[in-house]
Amino acid sequence: MSAAACISSFPPPPMAAAAAPAPETTIDVFVVANHTPVTAAADKSSCEGDVVAGGGRTVRRPRAVARTLECERRVVGEGFAVRRGIGRKELDSLDPFISLDEFEFSPPAGFHDHPHRGFENVTYMLEGGFSYHDFSGHKGTINTGDVQWMTAGRGVVHAEMPGGHGVQRGINLWINLSSKDKMVEPRYQELASHDIPAAERDGVSVKVIAGEALGARSPLQTRTPALCLDVAMRPGARLRAPVPPGWSACSYVIDGEAVFGDEAAAAGAHTCVVFGGGGDGVAARATERSAARFLLVAARPHGEAVVKDGPFVMNTREEVEQARDDYRNRRNGFEMAAGWSSDHVATAAAAH
Template structure:
């Protein structure tokens, strides 16, 4: 996408406008010039006082909006899919982005993964897990788990309590050089996620940096992941490196993105353009109207520009690599050795009941 996709906020300097005004012949023209000068001064002041806005001069335009309808998938599980659907199969390096609802008896029993990072961020309730290395626990409301599956993980995932558990699940592709790294878990409780607030904008920095706060998470693929809450009438300009893919998923309320005139409501995914390296766009702009607040997840990451083959729980670069992953899991080798003879607590409990 070219620089035309960006929204330029550059304007003539005040001194240039003053010089033009002094050359005007009539009082009416001079009055009009004074009005322009006042407006520009207000815009300049606004640029430096709104939360985060002073760091972004060319926000990206909105390339598309996607309404994310709720789909029930079996008893106790439903999702709203933003990425990983026919209209948006992927957004390199993002493979999927879902808002999910999870309640008993639903659950994902013992299953493998290879080749990507799996991020679970809880909005409400809890999420329990147990993997073949003995790593187990529950993340609760506001907590995040950033799992690098790498060469292989086998785990189970279950609702962390009674009633509906709600969260965001994000799959981020790994580059070819990182596909076979050792698995890693990084978890932060809600209290440990860095947060910042300015001018009606509150941000929890899950990954990356915003409003001077930086997350301790180390991601294999350079990424930004923010939980943004905005009061009515608030504005945000968040830096995003040129060349990175970026989108926002509205969780609650309504917000206006880029130069759009109309707000988008809850359960809508906004995909930003202007992500090419020579586009000149340096961030994302968002604001709320005077009548409504908003909460949205802003994610961005550096794309790999590599071929992708997705097949169930495996994401590799070629069909042969996917078949190799299946063979490795079937034969408990090359990263799946610990799966031999292992059963999760969740699967064992289910077997005992039946």
């Protein structure tokens, strides 16, 4: 899916009756090394009201909010609209995140055969679905609540089209690969909604797309160590989630409103909240008048130069030009594109 164009149906829990302040839920287990979940050492001096899952550490210094960006809906083509959190003028990137979009599209919009190299492409469907087909023969449809984690690596050519009638809506996230991983073999990992690990505690429900939280661990393996959570909170519920030192972190509010860090104002739907680098985790609470649902993503930055141009994300301009040349000449990772076209192209041609 194009970054320029381009979670589980997980409705907020029922409204809670007015009562004493909700206890604070602490998500305490996270991925700190590639592919390897690690439990933090127990901190028995937890904050009053905390619920400490699995005996892990308590977040004692929540990160401050560095900036809040409202994501306006922009129509970028017939049948296609996007709300951009990362990859815009105000926030070009958030190492290692290249882009974060909430998208919606409907037939006949779609993404016909196109290449990628150098990053991981994550698509998490909120509503509807999309069908895909790549040059290796991998094809199918992901539906509401499903996730596809595609490592483009040295090269993928594919097409993505609406998986049904009406509006299809989801989240698309591009995560940069380090220089040592940019030319790895491509890989697809997919989880159906019912296979995404989930946990609930004191008004906070979490679906663990990547990483680990509240004792629930995602089976997805990520080239860049990352945490990706779909969080739903009842009105007044509170959450603290550890984030490893040095990792970049942000939230995207899908529905409702939530207060992050020590901010006075709540962030409403379609808002991207970027956290500063200090502190040992992220704090959030739903307001008393509204439930909240948001995506929390965090990952270890690469600290490398980034050159992105269309479907290619590399370290230098020369590498981008090499990627374009490789695709044009169907070599060095793009060999299978020679003479190939997706089912979507064939269907479109037959229709005309």
